[in-house]
Amino acid sequence: MFLKGGMNLKVISFDEAVEFVKPGSTVMIGGFLGVGTPEGMIDKIVEKGIGNLTIIANDTAFEDRGVGKLVKNKLCKKVIVSHIGTNPETQRQMIAGELEVELVPQGTLAERIRAGGAGLGGILTPTGVGTVVENGKQVIEIEGKKYLLELPLKADIALIKAKKCDYYGNLVYNFTAENFNPLMAMAAEIVIVEVEEIVPVGALAPNEIRTPGVLVDYVVVSQGVK
Amino acid sequence: MAVDPKEKIARRVAQELKEGDLVNLGIGLPTLVANYIPKGVHVFFQSENGIIGMGPEPEKGFENKDLTNAGAGFVTALPGAMTFDSAFSFAMIRGGHLDVTVLGGLQVDKEGHLANWMIPGKMIPGMGGAMDLVTGAKRVIVAMTHTARGEPKIVKKCTLPLTSIRRVDLIVTELAVIRPTDEGLVLEEIAEETTLEEVLKLTEAKLIVSENLKRF
Numbered sequence: 001m002f003l004k005g006g007m008n009l010k011v012i013s014f015d016e017a018v019e020f021v022k023p024g025s026t027v028m029i030g031g032f033l034g035v036g037t038p039e040g041m042i043d044k045i046v047e048k049g050i051g052n053l054t055i056i057a058n059d060t061a062f063e064d065r066g067v068g069k070l071v072k073n074k075l076c077k078k079v080i081v082s083h084i085g086t087n088p089e090t091q092r093q094m095i096a097g098e099l100e101v102e103l104v105p106q107g108t109l110a111e112r113i114r115a116g117g118a119g120l121g122g123i124l125t126p127t128g129v130g131t132v133v134e135n136g137k138q139v140i141e142i143e144g145k146k147y148l149l150e151l152p153l154k155a156d157i158a159l160i161k162a163k164k165c166d167y168y169g170n171l172v173y174n175f176t177a178e179n180f181n182p183l184m185a186m187a188a189e190i191v192i193v194e195v196e197e198i199v200p201v202g203a204l205a206p207n208e209i210r211t212p213g214v215l216v217d218y219v220v221v222s223q224g225v226k
Numbered sequence: 227m228a229v230d231p232k233e234k235i236a237r238r239v240a241q242e243l244k245e246g247d248l249v250n251l252g253i254g255l256p257t258l259v260a261n262y263i264p265k266g267v268h269v270f271f272q273s274e275n276g277i278i279g280m281g282p283e284p285e286k287g288f289e290n291k292d293l294t295n296a297g298a299g300f301v302t303a304l305p306g307a308m309t310f311d312s313a314f315s316f317a318m319i320r321g322g323h324l325d326v327t328v329l330g331g332l333q334v335d336k337e338g339h340l341a342n343w344m345i346p347g348k349m350i351p352g353m354g355g356a357m358d359l360v361t362g363a364k365r366v367i368v369a370m371t372h373t374a375r376g377e378p379k380i381v382k383k384c385t386l387p388l389t390s391i392r393r394v395d396l397i398v399t400e401l402a403v404i405r406p407t408d409e410g411l412v413l414e415e416i417a418e419e420t421t422l423e424e425v426l427k428l429t430e431a432k433l434i435v436s437e438n439l440k441r442f
Contacts, residue, residue, distance in 0.1 A: 032275040032276070032294075032296070032298070032312075033275075033294070033298035035275070035291070035294045035298055036292065059352075081352065082352055082354050083353070084350070084351060084352050085349075085351025085352060086298075091350055091351075095350075103350075103352045103353060105353050105354075105355070105356075106274065106353070107312075107315075107317075107320050107355065107357075107358035108357075109312075110311075110313040110315075110316050114313045126361050126362070127320060127357045127361045127362070128361075129390075130388065130390075131387060131388045131390065132387050132388075173309075174292035174293075175276075175277070175290065175292045175293040175303065175309045176273070176276045176292060176293055176294050176295075176309055177291075177292035178276055178309060178310065178311050179275055179312045181311070183312065
């Protein structure tokens with residue numbers, strides 16, 4: 001097994017990072033319409049043509065940005081996302097039967113990933129009750145109110161983005177680039193973070209760190225900030 | 227002078243916001259509401275991608291690539307703003323901590339049910355945060371044009387997939403302000419530019435005309 005971060009954190013290259021992504025892997029990718037997305041690792045997956053992936057992400061972003069690049073290059077077998085409206089190629093592939101799309105309400109998606117990382121067997125949410133989202137799901141009534149049982153999501157690997165980290169892998173996010181990243185850092189077997197800067201241990205204030213380094217396996221450093 | 231329907235809607239919705247409200251504006255038409263907040267009223271804008279205290283678009287050259295709204299447009303963070311992750315953001319929304327959400331609509335029916343996330347076979351953008359917003363916000367205001375290509379959008383029963391079975395609180399169009407109630411859809415206001423006959427003609431669902439019908 002891989003040793004989790006902390007004293008064992010390894011700084012690796014983009015080539016080494018995407019070797020952990022195998023054809024057919026289930027991959028969580030952080031970001032919201034490409035904001036807070038590890039673009040460098042996505043570009044490398046595209047370059048190597050690693051395909052047949054199941055992607056768990058908030059959205060499929062744009063054709064030339066974020067998860068959208070994986071869709072455009074036909075590297076996805078399935079995407080589990082809340083929104084595909086900004087990427088016409090996702091809709092085209094879905095309608096053509098080339099790509100399976102599981103649409104999940106955004107808050108439910110966040111909680112399913114959180115549940116996956118928090119050791120929960122699922123979550124109960126009122127969102128989706130009485131709509132098509134209810135189809136095939138268990139409805140549980142508590143104190144007279146209906147909830148859907150939504151199951152946890154886990155992944156083989158999480159590719160996340162942070163503003164910076166220290167050499168323990170402690171992560172600091174930047175404004176709205178945080179989004180799904182800290183949730184995904186808890187829900188995958190292997191966690192690789194793409195950062196813009198690595199700082200010495202002790203340079204980050206304990207109360208600005210949002211993800212503890214013990215959750216992070218590997219770090220790659222962005223070549224130039226986009 | 228011709229009135230811009232979107233501006234008309236945004237101006238009227240803005241009147242609904244109260245001092246101190248935590249407000250989430252959907253992408254598109256609802257975003258315009260921020261331009262017409264009444265003078266002296268301070269509200270906090272939340273964007274579901276992870277911020278409370280969102281400010282307007284920055285001046286050119288002052289954009290931060292990591293400070294965006296739910297449509298990936300550049301925004302600012304006002305003094306006192308906070309950013310957070312998606313689970314927290316939706317806990318705020320679903321947990322009843324959001325005072326008002328303003329969303330666009332494809333259809334609203336006589337039960338006050340909203341459909342706004344897909345047209346089967348044609349347009350499947352996904353629900354994004356809409357289902358959580360409509361299910362969890364304290365007040366749901368639908369801001370939409372009264373008709374689409376001449377067809378009524380306020381219908382007897384939604385033919386498009388619902389966003390939630392929660393009844394929305396107010397529908398604001400360029401022609402009318404309508405409040406869904408136990409008794410049905412109550413027409414409370416009509417626009418200066420229209421007539422009662424026109425509003426009734428362009429609405430498929432039955433409207434109960436308020437005794438205090440106002441103009442806006």
